[in-house]
Amino acid sequence: MVTTEIPIAREAQLFNGSNFHVFIYTKTESLSGLHQHDYYEFTLVLTGRYYQEIDxxxxxxxxxxxxxxxxxxxHQSFYIAGATRILNVGISKRFFEKNFSPFIPIDFSATQAYAIENSxxxxxxxxxxxxxxxENEFDEFIELVCFYVTNRLRHYRDDAIKDSVPFWLKITxxxxxxxxxxxxxxLERMVQISGKSQEYLTRATQRYYGKTPMQIINNIRINFAKKQLxxxxxxxxxxxxxxxxxSPSLFIKKFKSITSFTPNNYRKKINGCNNF
Structure with a gap:
């Protein structure tokens, strides 16, 4: 039996003595394949969707x-749903264990997604x-985000336990x-796909997602639009x-209500944002 050695990404080669190793980028495919780190890491989805295979x-x-x-x-990434914009943060092992280790619960599971608040x-x-x-302010910002993320892990189970989303609704x-x-x-297509009445579908989406069907549709549309921009x-x-x-006017109005930017301003800001 042949055992394949899993590559290790090492802090000493990437961090240059810093506490953090940060990237903000749009990805369509994974270049690293299956690998592991000798440091801690989290990845947050800003736009799009993808699969992360962990253990x-x-x-x-x-x-x-x-x-x-x-x-x-x-772990390794799979971008089968198209371009995905992510914030990826590596945290020095020494810095993490000195400052953030107490936040990690005993029963922590790496093999699940955690959600942050919209605000x-x-x-x-x-x-x-x-x-x-x-640059120095960015370091302070990343430390704040790390604090939020690790604190979120600790309090994740304190949230009200939601009912499992029905399979038919997930598929819809x-x-x-x-x-x-x-x-x-x-909306008509969503009702048709669900196989339920519009009233039943609305009750289900509000119960399990906290949104109406139209709100879910608009979020999907704007997420798609952000990727195109x-x-x-x-x-x-x-x-x-x-x-x-x-109409473009309806799109601009909805885009701004969800993102706080006009489409043109969003594109300008994204194009002016460099990787760190």
Whole structure:
């Protein structure tokens, strides 16, 4: 039997003496394959969705989700749903164990996705899209995000335990990420896919996701639009129609209500944001 040695990404080669190793980038494929670290790491999804395989268990991450990967966990990424923009933070083993170890619960599981609050996600996005953010301030910001993430791990089980999402509803929401589904007549299509009445579907989405079907559709549309603004040169008008909106003005209004940016301002900020 042949045993394949798992590559190790080492802090000494990447951190250059710093406490953090940070990347903000849009990915369509994994270049590293299955590997492990001698440092701690978390990855937060800013736009899109992808799978992270951790210790042989595959986890789906969507916007606002993160995984925390401790030293030695074997993992790799799968970008089968297209381009995904992520914030990836490596934390020095020494720095983490000095400052954050007490936050990690005894029963912590690396093989699951954790969600952050929308308000904190909006704060993160506002910081990383700022062109005038100084390097020393960025270090302070990353330390704050690390504190939030590790504290989230500790309090995750303190949340009210939600009912398991029914399989039919998971499949319905998954299917709505297809462009053919979230285009024209998206709500009617969602009802059709679910096999339920609109009233029943609405009660289910509000119970399990805290959103109406139309809110879920708009989130999917805007998430798609953000990816197009990030990775293409298509006009706002073209992206509006491609995202399923009947007019550019409606698209701009909805985009701003969800992201706090106009599409053009979002594109300018993303294009001006460098990797760290």
């Amino acid at each position: 042989r268990q595959r986890v789906l991450l969507e916007r606002g989700d993160f995984v925390f990967i401790p030293v030695g966990s074997q 904190f996600l909006a704060y993160i996005e506002s910081v990383i899209t700022s062109r005038h953010f100084r 929401v998954e299917a709505m990420h297809d462009k053919l589904a979230f285009g024209d007549a998206a 990030e990775i293409t040169n298509a006009s706002v008008t073209d992206i509006a129609y491609e995202s399923g909106y009947s």
